[in-house]
Amino acid sequence: MRAAVFGASGYGGAELVRLILGHPHLRLVSLHAHSRAGEPVARVLPSLQGLLNGELEPLDSVRVDADVVFLGLPHGASAVHAKVLRKRGVRVVDLSADFRLQDPSVYAEWYGEHGAPDLFGGAVYGLVEYARGALKGAEFIAVPGCYPTAALLTLSPLVESKLIELDGIIVDAKSGVSGAGRRPSMVTHLPHAAEGVRAYKVAGTHRHTPEIEQLLSSLSGRDIRLSFTPHLVPMSRGILATAYATAKDGVTEAQLREAAERRYGESPLVEVVAELPDTLWVRGGSRAHVSYRLDARTGRVVAFGAIDNLLKGTSGQAIQALNVAMGWREDLGLEQTGPWP
Amino acid sequence: MRAAVFGASGYGGAELVRLILGHPHLRLVSLHAHSRAGEPVARVLPSLQGLLNGELEPLDSVRVDADVVFLGLPHGASAVHAKVLRKRGVRVVDLSADFRLQDPSVYAEWYGEHGAPDLFGGAVYGLVEYARGALKGAEFIAVPGCYPTAALLTLSPLVESKLIELDGIIVDAKSGVSGAGRRPSMVTHLPHAAEGVRAYKVAGTHRHTPEIEQLLSSLSGRDIRLSFTPHLVPMSRGILATAYATAKDGVTEAQLREAAERRYGESPLVEVVAELPDTLWVRGGSRAHVSYRLDARTGRVVAFGAIDNLLKGTSGQAIQALNVAMGWREDLGLEQTGPWP
Amino acid sequence: MRAAVFGASGYGGAELVRLILGHPHLRLVSLHAHSRAGEPVARVLPSLQGLLNGELEPLDSVRVDADVVFLGLPHGASAVHAKVLRKRGVRVVDLSADFRLQDPSVYAEWYGEHGAPDLFGGAVYGLVEYARGALKGAEFIAVPGCYPTAALLTLSPLVESKLIELDGIIVDAKSGVSGAGRRPSMVTHLPHAAEGVRAYKVAGTHRHTPEIEQLLSSLSGRDIRLSFTPHLVPMSRGILATAYATAKDGVTEAQLREAAERRYGESPLVEVVAELPDTLWVRGGSRAHVSYRLDARTGRVVAFGAIDNLLKGTSGQAIQALNVAMGWREDLGLEQTGPWP
């Protein structure tokens, strides 16, 4: 299957290129970028020097010759290319936020005008562990955001199994700086970022909030509103989601864990771990680790989920979703864990 | 005033030595340590090479000749030396947990047997901003823990001003690794600690929990139980406390901020900041930054407090408390902010 | 081919386990360790949770049932097990220093008594790019040290091609902290290691010095003595070797580069790059990047080599050498680059 990557100069695109090169059923046919089109691949993706020759091509959705195109573009831009590609019948795996939400008014509220309204709602939301059925044969996949992936993998089993109260859920997330993308800014400037931790876009202002609420609401059959607080911590990769919820009466810690084990028993890429997860353990791989505690003093559930934001949180999940869509083994090309430590 | 430091080889002790050297009314007369007694100061505290000669002395509370002794020792050990020193009439500033709690049964539950039960309750809890009256003239001071300092400076104005519900408070704290002390361990081993974030001692098991609850309960007149979740993030110094609470009906974000400004208006070492605080901004100094947000979607207060764990969280606060006890300017010797960035 | 790993709890061993799991011709049959024998694999190697069950076994060279055993043990210990395994006819890939040197008196000078003197000199020194012939069919391989790998890949083409003076060569190396191994110490303690850079074992005292000199002397036909200065920099993985040498009269920068390109033209795992190499570019992969500059003002060659110390510097090279020994494609199981960034 011939694959092209749009946005290959970004971090998500770079990891996609690497994963496609190692995937037994995918053949990388072209890399595309916006401002860096025309530059040699070796300069843009220096770790691939000697492996990939040639240059980045422009984002030409009309002419790109591939069976599947991965779109690692900003929201807005993605929709425009998705529209062209879908019309041409090309399979699209979109890593942007353009097709993750189901309700156009929610999209409008958080993102503004949509770039391809007639396509809105047409993609399968590819949080694989909760979408295997819908993904089968899917030709248009919206890959979940990195924070939603960490939050949803952690919380969904508890919501599904009705072990927690739906009011008052809190997600306190800690992310590595690569989540901010490849464009340098004060936020990613090492002297500012390397010895400090800080929150940003708090109190209901981060755009991943409705995406987290959407799946939990759907699983519970009730509109859920939760508090989401992202933080930047001084590391390159990884997200730890620490989630808080009130346990329903009589719920035990064992039940929390069992609910997750039931949900993820057949999932090759989610592991329910006994210890508290560490983002280092999933760094460089496409696995998620989740873990559960009950604070008996306060009756509160404290749940943890760790992922690599660029793999299970972005590119690894994109491949995983395509694998399911194609009927391949779910973790094909994603088996290897990351280098450790 | 002649000052001695017990536990000078630890991080809290090392910072105390530095602060005492720069303090106009204190004269450092001796440094003491347990296992490193007899070693040259220059080897144990390499940044002080050329400034301090001589060797570390043993922990001899019977003979130490000083007007004030700072105890930077583990809990248990501290009580034993405090007892001897207090009997001799020496002023004691204790950085351990031995004299922070007021209720002996709470101490017993979280720490076990106490090393000097007759002295229990005899120290002033030195969270200066909430203890200026009690500290005046105090000869025996218990310096608050690092996490409690960050959590209490953040939450106390809201509790005092009755702006938040007392049930369901959550403190999600992120700490630099120096909080684990100078003894190497797997937790502080750079290859394990440098590219990962993880929680530890969660769900009501960290010993700083009752210390946070104690002051909030006292301020509110009601027993408060809260959830405290400490995390280690890959940096050396700093604590960010992210606190969550349900706002009382009708409370506005402005009221949150005003409550803090009222409380800290005259405090030279706590700043209510408009932006979200960054531990980098307080790194290397004895100031705290606090900030407040109201999430209108969920009615939840999200409050932030940032400190340097070894300064405002330990040694800077020790000096600050002594300043108040002696009637000196509260921030004497603590004026300078840390190097930035 | 059934493979066992001795020393699987160390960093080199952990990476070997990961590489073996991803290698098409190797099957991991058992993991062995000294002090952590009996512990669950999932606890010792947390990134492999869910992939590997069972426990670590003791270091039993008499009974281990495998076609090849990788020895990731300290020098001294390694020799003892190598002896037993070789007597049993088991293929051995030794990652220690025990069989890297050819001259027993040099070993004695730098390491002391040898653990299996009769086996000394019996292994092929597996710097693959310089040992393909000798490795063919080899049953006993000594994997080069991490610093020698970086230094030798960088300097050898210049020595071979007689482009530099043999006197006065300097290797100034910068290593990530994982090179110090998994045992915590002051040197690896994050608060000491994370915001500082320092040299150690300088001025002809680091044991990798004679290993670097050995191959360069052999290539030049003359005894070479060089200055080697290792530094620890605040990162987890990677080595950058900056090498200095006096250019022979009339030598050009192009010649330096061409010599390396000639040498590495057919090498899948060494890339001669135009830009100055960055250890980040080779992090998590088994590739080396080398690059060459001539300082026309001083007539000095400045050469750079970057590797991942745990992969091309240890475990990746072990697999690469075994691949050549077995007649497999040299980079089998090592194709994928590391996660980037």
Place this chain on the structure above:
Amino acid sequence: MRAAVFGASGYGGAELVRLILGHPHLRLVSLHAHSRAGEPVARVLPSLQGLLNGELEPLDSVRVDADVVFLGLPHGASAVHAKVLRKRGVRVVDLSADFRLQDPSVYAEWYGEHGAPDLFGGAVYGLVEYARGALKGAEFIAVPGCYPTAALLTLSPLVESKLIELDGIIVDAKSGVSGAGRRPSMVTHLPHAAEGVRAYKVAGTHRHTPEIEQLLSSLSGRDIRLSFTPHLVPMSRGILATAYATAKDGVTEAQLREAAERRYGESPLVEVVAELPDTLWVRGGSRAHVSYRLDARTGRVVAFGAIDNLLKGTSGQAIQALNVAMGWREDLGLEQTGPWP
């Protein structure tokens, strides 16, 4: 003495502001910046929130009302303001490269056209330990660059005392990323900078090269050309210079150390240390640590110098030079070491 800081929004300027606030004889009268003029100080220098009110003013050298102006500006810009200020008789401490070199043709070669040629050569080069006489009463001071400070403090005693050959000197320097300034770029982007080490501007292309050569040439009475290789290591602050030179016949390690002790015996801010220096030990302070080794195997001197690039390498040295110019104690306001660890 009333002090103003031009370029207060940069890192050098920010540290100057902090040092001036803590200096007993200096009073900070105004902060000036180019693009950030008009912004509140609290936003531009967030660690000073609550300590400094008001806004940054424009770079108005015609009207600034101060006894001394510190110029923390890029080269080129600095000369223009220095000219106006000097004409007005205002004391100038210039942190740029504009007045460090003595030979206008060297300036032209490395920097291009000079902004105030008639002023060229008019400043005292303020490497204090080598310029105390010239600095006395000086009204115009050129503060040395960060790399030259580290290199020169390390090498100068050896050159002065004629212990090393003047040919073949090498300086391999490792710098924290703050040396690249406050403007974000790919080089300072945390995901690229945090887990890699790399060289830049090598082989005689870094502009600090002639500045290092200038003083060594002057001390030796002979034109010296050396190799200077700067590296960026993943930390915020600090420079370690590792210098290599051939020892003259018969020179011992003790002689190296004694030469430095003679030179720095009366220097409060340079310490000759026995152990290998660590930039962490001088981080946040204005001290330098130097140390010397002789590699008996190769006859090579390996010398080390560690500084904080923003303090002894920039702002601390600026204050130190002014102290000497004014006849104040050399380390006035610079006594305190940095926070440790």
